[in-house]
Amino acid sequence: MIVSGFKPRDHILNRLIDVYCKSSNFSYAHQLFDQIPKPDIVARTTLITAYSAIGNLTLARKIFNETPLSMRDTVCYNAMITGYSRNNDGYASIRLFCEMRQGGFRPNNFTYTTVLSGVAQIVDVEKQCQQLHCAVIKSGTGFATSVWNALLSVYVRCASSPLVSSSSLMGEARNLFNEMPERDELSWTTMITGYIRNEDLHAARELLDGMDERIEVVWNAMISGYAHHNSFQEALLLFRKMRLLGIHQDEFTYTSVISTCANNGLFQLGKQVHAYILRTEAKPTVDFSLSVNNTLLTLYYKCGKLDEAQYIFNNMPVKDLVSWNAILSGYVSAGRIQEAKSFFKEMPERSILTWTVMISGLAQNGLGEEAMKLFNQMRSEGFEPCDYAFSGAITSCAALGALEHGRQLHAQLISLGFDSSLSAANALITMYARCGVFEDANSVFLTMPYIDSVSWNAMIAALSQHGHGVQAIDLFGKMLKADILPDRITFLIILSACSHAGLVKEGRHYFSSMRVSYGISPDEGHYARMIDLLCRCGEFTEAKGLIESMPFEPGGPIWEALLAGCRTHGNMDLGIQAAERLFELVPQHDGTYILLSNLYAAIGRWDDVAKVRKLMRDRGVKKEPGCSWIDVENMVHVFLVGDTEHPEVQAVYKYLEQLGLEMRKLGYLPDTKFVLHDMESEHKEYSLSTHSEKLAVAFGLMKLPLGASIRVFKNLRICGDCHTSIKFMSRVVGRDIIVRDAKRFHHFRNGECSCGNYW
DNA sequence: ATAGGGTTAG
Known part of the structure; x- marks a missing residue:
């Protein structure tokens, strides 16, 4: 502060402003400024720059306005223009630029560069671009390459901006690039990454191939461009070529390539790159190891080697948020949700991505309710959900059948402008479909921009x-x-x-x-479905042939499909063979016991049904975890069936017809000779198959005692497509049906459903 | 100016 009674010379005070600004003492700087009788242009500019840098444009502009025209210079204008540019006010930046020229001030290289860098945020940028382009050209030659580069960058950035509709901007950029008096590394980089950003990989590659400079950034950008467009072969070829040409490779190169391997299941290749890095990089820097290890960690977990990933994670000298997020994703995607939960708790910090991984992981593992809670907790902790986080939340609605809540999320998506998000829209389609409102699924599908x-x-x-x-x-x-x-x-x-x-x-x-x-x-899933298809139609010989021709050993899904098919057709011999294989392969799998007992039930061998049930208990087989319980109250109309010719079943067919339901519902029925053979048992436990139609018919056919429980298996999403079925069953039986799913009620009445509020 | 961690479909 100024000591009273002592008058330092003005120019010392002026320089003191700079000192205060550099040490971020803005209020001292300003107080001092107010006390200087004649602050000079340098002091003014210093303060303008300082205020601009901290985003206080009002004060910056106030000082600028108080500066008499006679005192202003180009640097002072530049400072103010830069302030606008850096604070995303391109219009103001241009306005001042015009004022400056009208006032007779000569813009210099710096002015052009800074105005140009502010322009990209403007909506009618194309016009602005052309005017600036003209200005640059009219001013004759002698402009630094940096100005040309800045202009080039404006064109390129605008071409990829969703605000700009013109598709010709890349062409203009290319013309500019060709016209430039000289091109430096930045010019090449801007032009080529511009093409990549605008998804013209071909043009980018052509330019790269004709480039004499050895700019590793461009090669890196090109590789990652290929990687992001799923052209992993191209990415890898370019990586090899880069090595052959001896262009230096850094962590950007390696991380791009390894993540390409990770995302395409190229485990061996990824490992080779890992080995190569270990050979070449004698003393990697911390940054290098951090980013490369993070990518390796991802490679290993995505290729199913969670233990190796964990090993890398444990041995990393430095970890960052990326490392934590990656290991969390590893546990989530391996379905080891309890461990994931404890990782989540332990994490030193979290990002929106952390929450997203955890929310989606819970939703996919049948913990929809926890997922929704976490989504709300995330918001209450001040994280603004991104579209991916919404996708996870929507998935939990799908899993819970919480249609109304799903709709609310949809509305929020729209109001936040996320409705053009691919992942969110895809999640919405699924949610609506699972909740049985196919029309809404379809309208999302039809209105999606991509x-x-x-x-x-x-x-x-x-x-x-x-x-x-x-x-x-x-x-x-x-x-x-x-x-x-x-x-x-x-x-x-x-x-x-x-x-x-x-x-x-x-x-x-x-x-x-x-x-x-x-x-x-x-893969095995395809074979299993094919066998399912063949068996449903009774083509057992062909199904057996297909199993024998498989290029790998048949596993559980194959035998299960066969067993299910045998159950449908009462094919005892083959069914028992399949069941035996399943007992060897997956002795604790409850589905086998259920299918086998269903098979016996289908042909009325009730003693054997009981034997299978006993076997299951003796072996301590737990029924599938993650199931929910449905309580059905107040339902009448019931029977238990072993064959579709039964008069009660026929009666239900009639009901279905009366309701105008298509025959497709009936298409399943041969396959519903299932299940409900132990209805008089003391367990009050019924196993059902997975299809909504079966469930619907089951509801109609069963004489459910009041308060009976039906066990619903994990893959039967009660509130998904079954939602529809239960709706129409509530019409069929003319009674209310209450379905309780965890702590929540769905109330079905006369074909409508109202869901409770959960939160 | 370039990279590494996420999501949705069975």
């Missing part, structure tokens, strides 16, 4: 789950016409759809075409 194979898969699955097998296959045809490549999941869905619709011929066709036309070799 669609990928997940969207198509979700929609096809929705149709298939609602029994519209033929329409599902039609939609699949449309997907192909839209040039969306089907993946292994598409074929899983399609084979299920064929199976539901009884389309054996089509099923065979798709099964063979997946390899021949799309290069996807069927």
Whole structure:
């Protein structure tokens, strides 16, 4: 502070402003400034710069305005313009730039660069760009390459901005690039990464191939461009080429390549890169090890080597949030949810990503309610959910059948502007489909700005789950016409759809075409569905042949599909063989016992049913965990059936017809000779199969005692497609049905359902 | 100017 009675010379005071600003003592600086009789332009500029840097444009502008025109200079204008640019006010920056030129001040290289860097946020940027372009050109030659680069960068950034509709900007950028008097590394980098950002990998690659400079950043960007567009072969080839040419590779290169391997299941290759790094990098820096280890950690867990991932994690000298998030994802994706939960608790810090992983993990492991709680807790701790977090929350609604809450989330998505998010929209499709409101699923699908194979898969699955097998296959045809490549999941869905619709011929066709036309070799899941399809139609010989021709040893899913098929058709011999294999392979799997007892029940061998049940108890087999219990109160109309010719079953057929339900509902019925053989047992426990139609029929057929419990298995999502079924059953039986799922009630009355509020 | 951790479909 100024000591009273002592008058230092003005220019010392002026310099003192700078000292205060540099030490962030802005209020001292300002007080001092107010006391200087004639603050000079340097002091003013210093203060303007300081206020701009901390985002206080009002004060910066006040000082600028108080500076007489006669005193202003280019630097002072530059400071103010930079302030606007850096604080994302491109318009103000341009306005001041125009004022400056009108006032007769000459912009210099710095002015152009700074104005240009502020322009990219402006909506009508294209016009602004052209004007600036003209200004640059009119001012003649002599501009530094940095100005040209800045202009180039504006074009490129605007071309990828969603605010700008013009598609010609990249062309303009290219013209500019060609016109530039000289090009430095930044020019090349800007142009090539610009192409990559605008998804023109081809143009980027062409330019890269013609580039003499050895700019590793560009190569890195190109590799990651390929990686993000799923062209992992290209990414790897370029990585090799880079090595052959001896261009220096750094952690950016390695992390891109390893994560490419991780995301494409290329475990061996990823390991080779790991080994190569260990050989080449004698003394990696901390940054290097941190990022590379984080990627390696991901490689290992994504390839199913969670123990190795854990080992890396334990031995990392330094960990950051990325490391924690990766190991958390490892435990979540391995389904080891309890351990994931304790990791989550232990974490030194969390990001939105941490929450997202945990929420989705809970939702996928049948802990929908916990997931919703966590989503709310996240918000109360001040984390603004991103679209991925919403996706997780929507998934838990799907799992819980909390349709109303799902709709609320949908509304929030729209108001937050996330409704164009791919992952959120895909989650919505699934949620609506599982909650039985197919129309809403469809309208999300139709209004999505971008669609990928997940969207198509979700929609096809929705149709298939609602029994519209033929329409599902039609939609699949449309997907192909839209040039969306089907993946292994598409074929899983399609084979299920064929199976539901009884389309054996089509099923065979798709099964063979997946390899021949799309290069996807069927995995066990595909085989299992194919066997399911064949067995449903009684083609046991062909099913057996298929099992023998499989390129790998048949595992649980295969024998289970066979057993289920045998159950449907009462094929005792083959069924018992399948069950024996299952007992060897997965002795604790409850499904085997249930299917086998169903098989005996189907042909009326009740003694054997009891034996299987006893066997199950003796071996201490627990029924599948993660199930929920449904209490059905007040239901009458009941029977228990072993065959579809039974008059009571026929009566239900009639009901279905009266309700105008399509025959597709009946398509399942041969397969419903199931289950409910122990209805008089003291356990009051009934096992059901997984399809909504079966559940519906079961509800109709069973003479449920008041307060009986039905056990619902994990893969039967009571509130998903069963929701629909229970709705119409409430109409069929003309009584209220209350379904309690964990702590929550769904009240079905006369074909409508109201869900309670949970939170 | 480039990289590493997430999501949705069975």
